[in-house]
């Protein structure tokens with residue numbers, strides 16, 4: 001079943017088309033990757049879906065609701081949560097309070113006491129429970145990224161948008177982040193993820209959408225994307241592909 005449908009989405013910044021006629025869908029339960037070179041418009045698409053930016057044209061449908069142009073808090077409460085490419089934690093606020101705050105502001109069920117999880121369970125799920133009293137600024141980058149995921153999960157989303165949660169992590173941390181994404185999928189949360197770490201994208205995504213200069217240039221399962229000549233030329237490069245082919 002369709003959970004997200006983006007149709008002919010457009011956003012310009014002055015003379016630059018950051019998103020031009022972008023259309024794709026996400027089905028319930030999938031992990032879908034959004035990839036492409038730097039400046040391709042990936043984060044812009046997330047900003048449009050999450051309400052941080054208003055599109056110039058096109059529509060965004062979440063389940064049976066049009067969410068085009070809605071405010072970020074309305075979109076979050078409708079069931080879409082996100083993380084940020086550059087980590088946006090509150091340095092002096094504790095790990096536990098980040099999750100509590102997100103439950104209060106992002107989750108409409110929390111006020112009626114209808115949360116599926118309490119804050120401690122969410123921290124346990126992302127494996128941060130031993131750090132709940134630490135301030136966000138005292139966490140490693142990998143753990144700050146986990147905290148962003150915890151905060152997004154606190155809103156109890158049906159669709160989670162992950163913007164480069166693996167960037168800057170070492171190979172062990174990348175593997176752990178892949179495991180976490182799979183665990184989130186197993187809990188029934190659909191994931192749309194932007195990532196440059198191709199090993200991760202090719203391994204965990206059910207489908208991949210490729211952007212370049214604001215336009216969708218390819219869409220398909222990982223094997224199709226890894227073999228797509230245009231994608232190799234504009235983004236993946238021949239060397240990376242030969243390394244990846246042994247892994248997918």
Ligand SMILES: Nc1ncnc2c1ncn2[C@@H]1O[C@H](COP(=O)(O)OP(=O)(O)OP(=O)(O)O)[C@@H](O)[C@H]1O
Pocket residue numbers: 013016018036037038039040041042043044045085
């Ligand atoms: N608020 C803004 N004002 C002006 N230009 C912007 C703004 N946001 C993004 N852009 C421009 O739009 C284009 C797409 O940016 P975007 O951040 O969406 O790329 P991206 O695909 O996420 O890249 P990266 O992989 O580097 O994160 C870039 O040229 C960027 O400089």
Ligand SMILES: [Mg+2]
Pocket residue numbers: 042043044085
């Ligand atoms: Mg980006």
